[in-house]
Amino acid sequence: MTTIRGARARARIEVTAAIKDEARRQLAAEGAAKLSLRAVARELGMVSSALYRYFPSRDELLTALIVDAYDSIGAAAESALATGPTPTGPAAHAARWVDLCRAVRAWALAHPHEYALIYGSPVPGYTAPRDTVVPAARVGNALISVVRDAHRSGGLALPPLGEELRPEAHRLTATLAPDLPPAVVVALVAAWPQLFGLISFELFGQFNHVVEDRDAFFAHAAARLAHEIGLGAHTPGSPPAPAVLPGE
Amino acid sequence: MTTIRGARARARIEVTAAIKDEARRQLAAEGAAKLSLRAVARELGMVSSALYRYFPSRDELLTALIVDAYDSIGAAAESALATGPTPTGPAAHAARWVDLCRAVRAWALAHPHEYALIYGSPVPGYTAPRDTVVPAARVGNALISVVRDAHRSGGLALPPLGEELRPEAHRLTATLAPDLPPAVVVALVAAWPQLFGLISFELFGQFNHVVEDRDAFFAHAAARLAHEIGLGAHTPGSPPAPAVLPGE
DNA sequence: CATTTTCGAGAGCACTGCTCTTGCTTTGGA
DNA sequence: TCCAAAGCAAGAGCAGTGCTCTCGAAAATG
Numbered sequence: 001m002t003t004i005r006g007a008r009a010r011a012r013i014e015v016t017a018a019i020k021d022e023a024r025r026q027l028a029a030e031g032a033a034k035l036s037l038r039a040v041a042r043e044l045g046m047v048s049s050a051l052y053r054y055f056p057s058r059d060e061l062l063t064a065l066i067v068d069a070y071d072s073i074g075a076a077a078e079s080a081l082a083t084g085p086t087p088t089g090p091a092a093h094a095a096r097w098v099d100l101c102r103a104v105r106a107w108a109l110a111h112p113h114e115y116a117l118i119y120g121s122p123v124p125g126y127t128a129p130r131d132t133v134v135p136a137a138r139v140g141n142a143l144i145s146v147v148r149d150a151h152r153s154g155g156l157a158l159p160p161l162g163e164e165l166r167p168e169a170h171r172l173t174a175t176l177a178p179d180l181p182p183a184v185v186v187a188l189v190a191a192w193p194q195l196f197g198l199i200s201f202e203l204f205g206q207f208n209h210v211v212e213d214r215d216a217f218f219a220h221a222a223a224r225l226a227h228e229i230g231l232g233a234h235t236p237g238s239p240p241a242p243a244v245l246p247g248e
Numbered sequence: 249m250t251t252i253r254g255a256r257a258r259a260r261i262e263v264t265a266a267i268k269d270e271a272r273r274q275l276a277a278e279g280a281a282k283l284s285l286r287a288v289a290r291e292l293g294m295v296s297s298a299l300y301r302y303f304p305s306r307d308e309l310l311t312a313l314i315v316d317a318y319d320s321i322g323a324a325a326e327s328a329l330a331t332g333p334t335p336t337g338p339a340a341h342a343a344r345w346v347d348l349c350r351a352v353r354a355w356a357l358a359h360p361h362e363y364a365l366i367y368g369s370p371v372p373g374y375t376a377p378r379d380t381v382v383p384a385a386r387v388g389n390a391l392i393s394v395v396r397d398a399h400r401s402g403g404l405a406l407p408p409l410g411e412e413l414r415p416e417a418h419r420l421t422a423t424l425a426p427d428l429p430p431a432v433v434v435a436l437v438a439a440w441p442q443l444f445g446l447i448s449f450e451l452f453g454q455f456n457h458v459v460e461d462r463d464a465f466f467a468h469a470a471a472r473l474a475h476e477i478g479l480g481a482h483t484p485g486s487p488p489a490p491a492v493l494p495g496e
Numbered sequence: 497c498a499t500t501t502t503c504g505a506g507a508g509c510a511c512t513g514c515t516c517t518t519g520c521t522t523t524g525g526a
Numbered sequence: 527t528c529c530a531a532a533g534c535a536a537g538a539g540c541a542g543t544g545c546t547c548t549c550g551a552a553a554a555t556g
Contacts, residue, residue, distance in 0.1 A: 053533080189458065192449075
């Protein structure tokens with residue numbers, strides 16, 4: 001409703017935003033470890049103690065930045081799906097997957113320190129607060145939605161699934177995507193960290209002096225991940241996959 | 249030749265080792281961000297300025313710990329290969345791959361902060377010095393050696409390789425493993441960060457409230473990676489459970 | 497034995513996160 | 527309209543950090 005509650009309340013959100021902006025600037029410039037409350041306050045022309053009226057501690061400020069970063073990369077992922085063409089065949093679903101992966105990687109390359117903040121090692125006093133779990137799921141949900149669209153149009157092959165993983169597969173399916181086959185959900189949940197492994201290695205310097213043509217390499221790896229999930233399959237002779245519900 | 253050059257030289261290596269040990273203790277206890285030169289010196293009964301005779305800066309100390317961590321995880325990987333049975337068939341090569349992955353993951357779970365130091369976000373103003381590149385390659389070399397053994401015994405399928413990745417594939421092959429087919433090298437170099445993506449997500453809390461049976465999930469994902477490279481696919485240690493290969 | 501090098505100790509600088517107290521300003525109820 | 531309550535900025539201060547410099551003692555070297 002954003003009711004106008006007087007100058008004071010308005011000033012508060014403005015100052016809060018200014019603090020986050022300046023903090024994000026320092027984060028992008030120097031990294032999370034060098035982010036200093038005093039420096040932020042100094043840059044904003046206030047004294048450091050005044051900043052504690054807005055964020056009770058440095059960790060709380062970092063948490064706010066983490067939430068924003070999750071939202072930002074999540075929005076980038078969703079926008080990649082929204083702007084892409086409507087898939088018109090099995091191969092198009094795989095292409096959509098690759099496009100989504102590319103958008104996530106592009107965001108990471110454009111915001112390396114924010115990426116490190118959320119997908120790198122957890123910060124000092126790390127205990128992911130509840131606020132972060134919803135924004136953190138946005139990229140995962142985007143990945144799921146691509147696979148779900150493919151499944152609905154019947155262009156999805158079933159990955160193999162060992163017997164000993166069945167319980168976990170049903171658990172994952174129930175909590176993440178009850179409308180998808182468990183074997184697909186397992187492959188999807190496996191592809192998810194592998195995608196970020198590719199991005200992290202590139203971003204954190206592990207590819208230095210190893211992989212040169214990183215765009216092509218990433219596109220290839222993302223396409224292989226799509227294939228691993230069952231995307232892009234011609235599904236010869238298979239009718240639109242009957243939605244096997246995980247319920248027993 | 250570790251010639252005895254007097255009490256002073258001997259004391260120096262002893263003190264250096266003691267500093268690293270204590271620093272490693274604090275690293276394991278609190279993480280890299282909380283590692284304090286003064287605290288290390290305090291615990292060792294010396295004054296902080298004396299510590300600078302052994303390590304010119306905090307970053308240099310961290311670099312020493314990084315090198316040690318790379319050596320440690322590399323040794324764990326190599327030892328997993330050394331103690332395992334000699335592979336006697338295509339399936340055994342895949343099992344060796346999974347065992348290797350498991351050993352790397354086990355090391356990571358046992359040394360979370362050291363893992364974060366080398367595979368998490370790079371610390372503040374650090375640029376990986378030359379000293380780290382050789383130890384950093386040990387795990388990668390172990391992965392390569394498994395695939396090489398499989399290739400030599402003929403039990404290796406060729407992964408697909410797009411045309412646009414051919415130049416990069418040959419570059420990678422020339423620098424990493426000239427005796428392996430380029431398509432295999434590409435798949436291997438892709439599997440490498442994906443393996444660490446799986447470990448990092450588990451270790452950094454991304455699997456919380458998502459994946460429960462992590463041992464089984466990891467074993468499955470590692471086996472799929474093996475299959476992706478061309479190694480015979482089946483889960484290790486178990487009787488030849490006939491995995492359903494993806495119809496193609 | 498004399499000299500050079502090496503080392504530990506201490507003081508000190510500039511910085512950090514954070515707390516507490518002191519006044520000033522805005523706000524909302526009587 | 528007035529006044530107490532709440533919100534806020536500022537300053538001082540505490541305990542900690544990485545790092546530099548100087549000084550005196552000890553060891554290695556000639």
